[in-house]
Each structure stands twice: as C-alpha cells, then as structure tokens.
Amino acid sequence: MENFEAVEKILAKAGAEGRKSLSEPEVYEVMSLAGLEAPKYALYPAAGLDPAAAAADAAGRFTGDKVVLKLVSSKTLHKTESGGVKVLERSASAMEEALKAMAAKFADAEAFMMVEFLPHAAFALGEELLLGARSDDAFGPLITLGPGGTNAEALTKSLVPGITPAVMPADLAYNSKAWSDFLAGSWIWKYVSGNVRGGKRLAQDGEMVKWLEGFAHLMKYFRDGGSSDWAIEEFEVNPLAVARGRLTALDGVLRFRKARKTAPRQRPSKNAVHGLLHTGAAAVVGVSEKKMNMARIIANNIVKAGFPREHTYIVKEGVPEIDGIKCVPSPAALPEKVDMYVVAVPSSEVPRVIAEAGDSGKVNGVVLISGGMGEKAGSEGMAGTVMDALARAREKNPDFAISGGNSMGIVLNGSKLNTFFIPEYKLAHPIGENPYNARTAFVSQSGAFVISTISKLPWLKPAYSVTVGNQQDVTVPDYVERLADEEDLKVILVYMEGFKPGDGLALAKVIEKARSKGKQVVLYKAGRTAVGCKAVMGHTASIAGDYLVTRLIMENAGALVADSFDEFSDLAALACSFAGFRLKHGNTFFFSNAGFEAAGMADGVTGRMTADMGPGVASGVEKVLKEHRLDGLVDAKNPLDITPMATDAAIGGVMKAVLASDEFSGAVVSMVPLTAAMSTVPKGGAWPDDLDKSFLKDAAAAAREAGKPMVFCCAAGPRFEPYCALAQDLGLPVFRSADRAVRMYRRYLEYVLP
Numbered sequence: 001m002e003n004f005e006a007v008e009k010i011l012a013k014a015g016a017e018g019r020k021s022l023s024e025p026e027v028y029e030v031m032s033l034a035g036l037e038a039p040k041y042a043l044y045p046a047a048g049l050d051p052a053a054a055a056a057d058a059a060g061r062f063t064g065d066k067v068v069l070k071l072v073s074s075k076t077l078h079k080t081e082s083g084g085v086k087v088l089e090r091s092a093s094a095m096e097e098a099l100k101a102m103a104a105k106f107a108d109a110e111a112f113m114m115v116e117f118l119p120h121a122a123f124a125l126g127e128e129l130l131l132g133a134r135s136d137d138a139f140g141p142l143i144t145l146g147p148g149g150t151n152a153e154a155l156t157k158s159l160v161p162g163i164t165p166a167v168m169p170a171d172l173a174y175n176s177k178a179w180s181d182f183l184a185g186s187w188i189w190k191y192v193s194g195n196v197r198g199g200k201r202l203a204q205d206g207e208m209v210k211w212l213e214g215f216a217h218l219m220k221y222f223r224d225g226g227s228s229d230w231a232i233e234e235f236e237v238n239p240l241a242v243a244r245g246r247l248t249a250l251d252g253v254l255r256f257r258k259a260r261k262t263a264p265r266q267r268p269s270k271n272a273v274h275g276l277l278h279t280g281a282a283a284v285v286g287v288s289e290k291k292m293n294m295a296r297i298i299a300n301n302i303v304k305a306g307f308p309r310e311h312t313y314i315v316k317e318g319v320p321e322i323d324g325i326k327c328v329p330s331p332a333a334l335p336e337k338v339d340m341y342v343v344a345v346p347s348s349e350v351p352r353v354i355a356e357a358g359d360s361g362k363v364n365g366v367v368l369i370s371g372g373m374g375e376k377a378g379s380e381g382m383a384g385t386v387m388d389a390l391a392r393a394r395e396k397n398p399d400f401a402i403s404g405g406n407s408m409g410i411v412l413n414g415s416k417l418n419t420f421f422i423p424e425y426k427l428a429h430p431i432g433e434n435p436y437n438a439r440t441a442f443v444s445q446s447g448a449f450v451i452s453t454i455s456k457l458p459w460l461k462p463a464y465s466v467t468v469g470n471q472q473d474v475t476v477p478d479y480v481e482r483l484a485d486e487e488d489l490k491v492i493l494v495y496m497e498g499f500k501p502g503d504g505l506a507l508a509k510v511i512e513k514a515r516s517k518g519k520q521v522v523l524y525k526a527g528r529t530a531v532g533c534k535a536v537m538g539h540t541a542s543i544a545g546d547y548l549v550t551r552l553i554m555e556n557a558g559a560l561v562a563d564s565f566d567e568f569s570d571l572a573a574l575a576c577s578f579a580g581f582r583l584k585h586g587n588t589f590f591f592s593n594a595g596f597e598a599a600g601m602a603d604g605v606t607g608r609m610t611a612d613m614g615p616g617v618a619s620g621v622e623k624v625l626k627e628h629r630l631d632g633l634v635d636a637k638n639p640l641d642i643t644p645m646a647t648d649a650a651i652g653g654v655m656k657a658v659l660a661s662d663e664f665s666g667a668v669v670s671m672v673p674l675t676a677a678m679s680t681v682p683k684g685g686a687w688p689d690d691l692d693k694s695f696l697k698d699a700a701a702a703a704r705e706a707g708k709p710m711v712f713c714c715a716a717g718p719r720f721e722p723y724c725a726l727a728q729d730l731g732l733p734v735f736r737s738a739d740r741a742v743r744m745y746r747r748y749l750e751y752v753l754p
Contacts, residue, residue: 007030046112071084130145133236145188166182231258266394282307305429334360347370371405404472413433422451437731439463522560571744577731589640659699679694
C-alpha cells in the first residue's frame with residue numbers, strides 16, 4: 001500500500017488527542033487509503049448542529065429510498081445496542097426528526113453521520129461477514145474471517161467443532177495461493193462462493209482477497225518493531241456486507257497504541273542446537289560426593305545409558321572422580337569442548353555457573369536443570385542476569401546456548417545419553433529401539449509430561465526426548481526446526497505450554513516444514529482456559545496465547561492436535577505405529593466377537609472413514625467362516641461380529657483374507673478376550689490358553705507385510721494385561737474401548753489421507 005504516511009498522520013492526530021481508537025469516519029478514511037470499499041457518507045459535527053440544514057444536505061447527497069443515521073462518539077462503543085444507529089426513509093423531514101432525537105439522547109456526541117443504505121439480506125448466511133485483524137505477541141498480526149452481523153458472537157459460540165472462524169497469520173500469507181487456501185478452509189466463504197447445496201456465488205474470491213491483503217498490509221506495517229511509531233492492536237469490520245458482487249464495510253473499529261521498538265529474539269545457532277541433539281561430550285555441574293543428589297543421579301544415568309565414560313565429566317573442585325567419572329575443577333579445565341553442559345545447582349548459583357561456562361570457551365550447549373528463574377514472582381532479575389551472561393558468552397562463542405531452565409534433561413538414543421534426573425528404579429532408561437515403531441522425537445516444555453508419557457507407554461523409545469523447560473534461550477520451535485531436517489525421522493511429538501514472542505509463528509512454520517518433508521507432528525497445547533493460561537504462565541514465564549487461534553493455525557500448518565492427554569497418547573501410538581505406511585483411502589475393516597462392539601464401531605464410521613465390503617472380499621471371508629463352521633451363525637459383512645464361538649484360527653483367517661485385499665486400507669480389531677474359544681491369557685496352570693497360539697502374531701505380521709494399519713482393542717480388565725502387552729510388543733497400538741479406537745483412528749486417517 002502506498003498510503004502508509006497518510007494513515008500514520010491519522011493515527012498520530014488521534015494519539016495526540018489522547019485517543020486509543022479511531023472514529024468511524026477515520027476508519028473509513030483508512031479503508032479508502034488501503035483501496036478498500038467504504039460506504040458513502042456525510043459528516044455533521046454535533047457542535048452547532050442545524051438538523052434541518054443537515055437533513056436537506058443529506059437528502060441531496062444520497063440516492064435510494066433509505067439512509068442510515070449513525071452516532072459518532074468515542075465514549076459510546078456499541079452504537080447499535082445503545083440506539084446510535086437508525087435506518088431512515090430518505091426524506092428531509094424523516095432525517096431532521098431523527099437527528100433531533102439522537103442529538104437529544106447523546107449529549108456526548110461528537111458528530112453524526114448520514115451513510116448510504118446498502119440493500120442486502122442481513123440474516124442470510126454469507127451476506128454479512130466479520131473481517132478482523134489483531135496484533136498477537138506469539139503469531140504477529142492475525143487475520144480472521146467469520147460470520148458477521150449483530151449475532152456474530154453468539155453464532156460463533158454455538159458452532160460445532162470444525163466450523164469456526166478462519167484464522168491466518170499475516171506473515172504466513174506468502175502469495176495469492178495462501179489466501180486461496182485460506183478461503184477454501186473458511187466455512188462462511190463457502191456460502192459467499194456458492195459452494196453449498198442450493199447456493200449461488202455472491203462475490204468472486206478476488207474481491208475478498210483484496211480485503212485480506214489490505215488488512216494484512218496495514219497490520220504488518222503498523223506493528224511492534226516495524227517502521228511506524230504506531231501499532232494497530234485491533235482492526236475489525238462488522239458487518240462487511242456482500243451485495244451486488246462487491247464487499248462494503250458497514251461499520252469499522254480500529255484500536256491502536258504506540259509501537260514497542262522490540263528487537264527480534266536472538267535465536268541460538270544451528271550448531272548449538274545440533275550439538276544438544278548429537279552430543280559428543282558431556283559434563284555435569286552440581287554433583288555431590290556425599291549424597292545421591294539430582295546432579296549425581298544425572299551423572300550416573302549418563303554412563304549407565306552407555307555414553308562413553310571417557311567423554312563424560314563432572315565439574316567439581318578438589319575431587320579426582322565420583323562414581324568412576326573424572327572430575328575437573330572448572331569448565332576451563334575440561335580436556336575437550338562439550339556439547340552438553342548439564343547444570344543442576346541451586347538457582348542462586350546459576351548466574352555464576354553460566355558465566356564461568358561462557359568464559360571458558362569449552363562449552364557449547366547448557367542444559368539448565370535449575371528452575372526458579374523467571375517463572376517465580378520476584379525472580380525476573382535473576383533471569384535477566386542469566387541472559388546477560390548468555391549474551392557475553394555468545395560474543396566469545398557464537399555457538400553457546402542454554403536449554404532450560406527448569407528442564408528435566410535430554411535423552412538421546414543415538415548417542416546413548418540420558419540426562420534425566422529420574423532414578424533408574426523409577427523409570428527404565430528410554431534407550432533402545434522398538435523395531436515396529438517409526439523413528440520419533442519427543443519435544444516438550446514439560447519434563448514431567450515426557451516421563452509420565454514414556455512411563456505409560458513403555459514401548460515408546462524416542463530417538464530424541466527433549467525437555468525444554470521455560471525456554472530462556474533455546475525454544476521448542478528451535479528444536480523442531482532442526483529435527484525436521486533429520487531425514488529418517490518420521491514422527492515429532494510436541495507438548496507446548498507458552499510461546500516466547502514470535503514463537504507461535506515460528507512453530508507453525510517449522511511444522512509446515514516438517515510436513516513438507518513427510519513427517520507427522522502430534523501436538524498438545526496447554527493453556528486453553530483463563531485458569532489454564534495462568535497456570536502455564538506460572539510454569540513457563542511465556543505467552544500462553546489464545547487456544548482456539550493456536551489450534552487453528554497449528555492444524556493448518558500440518559499438526560495433528562490432541563484435545564486431551566489421553567488423546568495425545570492415542571494419536572502418538574497411531575503415528576509411531578503407522579507413519580511408514582502410505583494410506584490411499586479410508587475404507588476400513590471393523591472386526592469383533594461381540595455385538596455391542598460391532599455396533600459401537602459402526603456408530604463411529606463417518607467422514608472419510610468408510611466401512612464397505614465388495615463381493616470379492618465377502619466371498620473370501622465366507623470361505624473362512626464356512627471352513628470354521630461359523631457360516632450358519634454369521635454373514636460376511638463390515639463391521640463383522642464373528643461371535644464368541646470363533647477361534648484364533650478363524651479370526652486369523654478372516655484377517656488374512658481382508659488384509660490381502662486392496663479394498664481395505666486397514667483394520668480395527670476388537671476381541672473381548674473372556675471367551676473360552678480364544679487364547680488370551682499366558683500359558684500355565686490348568687487352563688488351555690497359550691498366547692503363542694493367539695491370532696495376533698500372524699495378523700500383525702500380515703498387516704506389516706501389506707503395509708496396512710491394524711488397530712487392536714481389548715475391552716476387558718487387568719487380568720488381560722499380558723494379552724495387551726503381546727499386541728504392543730508386536731507393534732500394534734492398543735485401546736481398551738472399541739468406540740475410542742475408532743474415533744482416534746478416524747482422526748488419524750483424516751490427518752494422513754491425501
């Protein structure tokens with residue numbers, strides 16, 4: 001836009017008057033300068049108002065049968081609700097009477113506007129839009145498009161999940177295709193473009209793109225750290241009327257403030273983050289030779305996990321070694337440069353320890369276990385001291401970086417390095433590989449979330465388990481960006497609490513990058529309520545952000561967003577199990593030995609998930625049923641209830657027939673294990689069961705050979721934990737209720753299907 005200077009003058013004039021918002025006429029002027037359509041209007045100052053003369057003037061300015069009279073007052077924000085908007089007959093007498101009445105009602109009026117009346121169907125979906133923009137510390141300027149009019153807020157709140165206002169960070173609008181994709185994902189635009197049953201196009205996409213780009217240009221120019229002295233906090237048009245193929249603003253709000261001259265965050269170097277993820281040498285500070293404190297647990301975990309003892313050091317003066325690990329008196333005395341310098345000392349000692357590490361020139365990456373710097377009220381000064389030490393260290397070594405504080409540590413499978421401070425008898429080292437899982441990284445602000453998840457999912461052996469803490473320097477997006485470049489990495493699990501300024505946008509960009517490289521990203525974002533935001537702020541000293549906005553942006557970027565901790569575990573299990581498969585469609589085979597489960601699974605079939613069965617596959621299944629004398633009890637269909645009479649051999653035969661067919665992309669199998677016909681408990685005692693005879697082994701092998709997902713469900717109690725463990729050992733994600741299995745698998749299908 002070429003008229004930024006003119007807009008700047010409007011904002012400066014209003015700011016000099018002590019205002020934080022523009023009047024409606026000023027908003028219309030800004031729109032016109034941006035090349036956007038504002039209605040024709042005439043302005044009449046309240047001081048010295050002559051209603052008769054104003055009415056006569058307005059009657060001659062406008063055409064049509066009606067005009068709109070509007071109050072102009074910086075003290076009355078909601079004009080419609082307070083009676084400050086009237087639709088009038090376009091006659092001098094009607095306008096004169098209305099002006100007199102409104103002037104008498106609003107003693108604080110600054111002016112009155114007569115505005116052209118734009119005929120449109122105000123209550124028809126798609127004929128009134130809400131176009132909004134606001135500044136956001138995490139994402140930068142945000143553009144929002146939703147339903148407009150007086151009921152916009154109530155309508156949006158009543159919408160079902162999946163039908164929400166469309167949101168786009170202006171900084172992600174790289175080209176016209178980005179805006180086209182934005183409109184394609186906007187449910188309200190489907191009504192404008194006629195892409196609903198019985199609909200007709202009301203306006204061309206290009207007309208809307210002009211408005212979107214106009215808003216984006218304004219917001220990107222008038223922002224913190226930008227070229228202007230002013231920042232637009234909020235810019236909203238409601239309604240933006242769709243009439244005669246054009247979009248016209250019928251009202252507008254623009255709030256602004258002085259721009260903050262903030263510098264962008266100085267990000268750690270690629271080499272620093274790479275060293276933290278591919279460590280060649282490590283050292284620990286804070287180890288006690290007298291007791292098993294946190295730092296000593298870490299030092300022991302490092303060598304027990306298999307990291308080379310000759311490249312492991314303890315920084316402690318006056319002691320030659322502790323637990324067989326060489327001690328050095330200071331970081332300057334380290335015999336080699338270390339990639340990971342683990343600091344677990346009282347918070348009061350952290351600034352000194354960081355300064356010494358930086359001055360030594362022997363340290364690249366610091367993993368700061370210590371907390372209480374920035375997250376606790378009154379500790380901001382200490383956090384500032386740490387950041388000052390970081391800045392000085394980077395002057396000497398550009399690859400110096402801090403991961404943490406309040407970090408649980410990092411576990412690297414490739415390097416056999418475990419710096420978690422959890423004793424081995426509480427949590428087995430998450431070192432090793434699951435041969436049936438895709439190579440995975442787990443990046444989390446919360447260390448407790450990582451260890452809790454790994455404890456519940458013992459099959460999960462991430463190649464990288466990174467806990468980031470309060471992100472004083474290295475942040476979650478910094479790690480995800482580096483991991484997105486790992487060619488053989490297929491899944492990235494992310495737990496996010498709060499963002500540093502600009503990091504919401506940064507995370508969206510790196511998720512987009514990861515997806516473009518074929519990786520799957522499962523995300524849980526905490527802080528979705530006011531109370532949740534407060535909890536997050538206390539823990540991470542970061543920007544909590546608006547949950548709905550975050551979710552929409554991350555989903556658009558390519559993340560599979562979990563709604564709960566349980567969902568995160570479920571979706572992680574599906575991604576880790578199936579990321580190597582190429583699914584072409586969503587037709588799925590649903591299989592149980594219980595009627596209630598078959599019915600429950602059928603109820604979950606919707607969207608891109610289908611449950612069809614053609615005659616070819618049905619013939620093969622019928623052959624298996626006949627072979628096992630079940631054809632008199634059940635027909636071949638989908639979902640299939642094979643009855644509790646079915647043996648493992650019969651179930652396995654059906655699975656092989658189904659998995660061999662291109663008709664099915666995968667299967668959800670839920671067998672209630674209490675039937676005597678199946679082997680579902682370990683061999684031993686007087687019972688005939690033997691898990692080696694279970695259908696699971698051959699079925700899992702057939703699914704892997706076919707490259708098709710197989711989801712297993714065991715709807716029974718703790719006696720059948722060994723049965724579930726067998727399925728997990730075979731690489732199958734395990735659920736304990738069939739409807740949940742179908743619901744989660746459907747979400748996964750919709751995420752991965754082309």
